[in-house]
Amino acid sequence: MAIWGADVESLRQLGGKLLDGSQEIAQTKSRLTGQVNTVDWKGPDAEAFIRDWNGEHTTALNRVIQALEEAGQKAKNNATAQESTSQSH
Numbered sequence: 001m002a003i004w005g006a007d008v009e010s011l012r013q014l015g016g017k018l019l020d021g022s023q024e025i026a027q028t029k030s031r032l033t034g035q036v037n038t039v040d041w042k043g044p045d046a047e048a049f050i051r052d053w054n055g056e057h058t059t060a061l062n063r064v065i066q067a068l069e070e071a072g073q074k075a076k077n078n079a080t081a082q083e084s085t086s087q088s089h
Contacts, residue, residue: 011079018072022065029061 036053039046 005085006078006082008079008083011075011082015072015075015077015079018068018075022068022072025061025068026065029058029065033058 033053036050041049
């Protein structure tokens, strides 16, 4: 007989860690963006680097942040659902 389910507390902790990770990446992205945009660097290489950072790189980081937030919330929601299901049986 197989038992399906999850350790609710572990799943809830995982959700919290995923959400914490998304916040950490968001804060790091913000700090780096400030540094990139204020570095004393002139010329076409600087312009290209800043454009790439503010375009494709921050966009990619935003996707990671969003994915972690969604996964964290899903884990927490699953923990709540598992807890409700377990309590009703």
